[in-house]
Amino acid sequence: MKSFPASIATRVVPLVFNAYRSQRLSILIYHRVLPQRDPMRAAEPTVEEFDTQMRILHEYFQPLPLLDAVEKLEMGTLPNGAVCVTFDDGYADNEIHAMPVLKKYGIPATVFVSTGFLNGGRMWNDSVIEVLRSCKGEVLDLRELDLDCYSVGSTEQRVHAAERILQQIKHLDPQDRLALVNEIRKRGPKLPDDLMMTDAQVQSLAQNGITIGAHTVNHPILASINNDHARREIQESKQYLEALLQTSIDVFAYPNGRPELDYTAQHRDLVSELGFKAAVSTHWGVGTRLSDNFQLPRFTPWDRHPLKFAVRLLANYRNIDPLIATPG
Numbered sequence: 001m002k003s004f005p006a007s008i009a010t011r012v013v014p015l016v017f018n019a020y021r022s023q024r025l026s027i028l029i030y031h032r033v034l035p036q037r038d039p040m041r042a043a044e045p046t047v048e049e050f051d052t053q054m055r056i057l058h059e060y061f062q063p064l065p066l067l068d069a070v071e072k073l074e075m076g077t078l079p080n081g082a083v084c085v086t087f088d089d090g091y092a093d094n095e096i097h098a099m100p101v102l103k104k105y106g107i108p109a110t111v112f113v114s115t116g117f118l119n120g121g122r123m124w125n126d127s128v129i130e131v132l133r134s135c136k137g138e139v140l141d142l143r144e145l146d147l148d149c150y151s152v153g154s155t156e157q158r159v160h161a162a163e164r165i166l167q168q169i170k171h172l173d174p175q176d177r178l179a180l181v182n183e184i185r186k187r188g189p190k191l192p193d194d195l196m197m198t199d200a201q202v203q204s205l206a207q208n209g210i211t212i213g214a215h216t217v218n219h220p221i222l223a224s225i226n227n228d229h230a231r232r233e234i235q236e237s238k239q240y241l242e243a244l245l246q247t248s249i250d251v252f253a254y255p256n257g258r259p260e261l262d263y264t265a266q267h268r269d270l271v272s273e274l275g276f277k278a279a280v281s282t283h284w285g286v287g288t289r290l291s292d293n294f295q296l297p298r299f300t301p302w303d304r305h306p307l308k309f310a311v312r313l314l315a316n317y318r319n320i321d322p323l324i325a326t327p328g
């Protein structure tokens with residue numbers, strides 16, 4: 001990892017802030033932070049990369065707790081370069097690897113937890129990836145499950161096969177998909193049961209000043225289930241975390257998070273009605289004073305190079321969120 005050229009940043013960053021100094025809130029979204037590069041999860045940052053990114057936020061931006069930032073956005077008192085750090089799903093590495101880095105730089109963060117996977121659970125996509133990781137032979141034949149026969153002799157082939165299978169089963173009914181994943185699981189050895197946090201790790205995050213938010217129980221695409229089911233998913237994750245942490249859970253992240261595709265205005269209203277104070281989507285852009293606090297946009301630069309990361313993060317401050325709050 002090349003070091004961030006401070007001289008360029010010192011000259012460029014203030015210029016760009018001056019250009020984009022009006023009230024704008026950038027919310028970063030992460031899922032995992034890995035001890036080293038994992039070819040099966042090439043998009044996830046390593047601890048070293050995450051450390052560099054947090055150092056950039058610490059030195060050149062203004063990291064804020066999410067609700068604090070939302071409040072300042074409403075009041076018109078948001079500092080230039082305001083940024084929030086968020087994580088989705090509740091991976092154990094958030095507590096093991098990300099938290100020490102966040103503490104090192106004093107960066108507030110919010111972790112949105114899907115409570116149904118705590119204490120040994122696994123998300124369906126992770127089960128597929130872990131089966132493929134553990135494949136030993138040249139092929140994985142899933143034709144009897146109405147899938148294909150995949151070449152898995154090399155790491156590249158295993159990565160490709162995992163992507164292909166995820167693509168093929170992504171849009172199945174959740175129950176059918178889970179049943180299919182359970183069949184696929186039988187083709188591999190015992191899969192890891194420590195990918196997601198335990199209750200104690202969630203408590204550890206909270207004790208260390210990290211805000212915990214809700215992210216449903218089972219991570220369903222809300223737009224694909226009925227309203228009663230959606231209400232239970234949202235409410236039960238909130239209640240579980242409130243009982244665990246003995247505090248109110250005020251922020252929510254929609255699973256997958258694309259407006260109109262993964263959730264609708266009805267879910268937005270439901271989240272508001274259930275007592276949350278703000279919610280985040282995965283729509284790209286920055287929040288403004290006109291943004292809907294229950295559909296705040298998020299964006300994370302994917303660049304590994306520190307300067308490119310900083311430049312893309314700055315460029316995002318120009319990307320105004322179109323999801324405007326409507327009165328009433």
Ligand SMILES: [Zn+2]
Binds near residue numbers: 088089215219254256
């Ligand atoms: Zn998620």
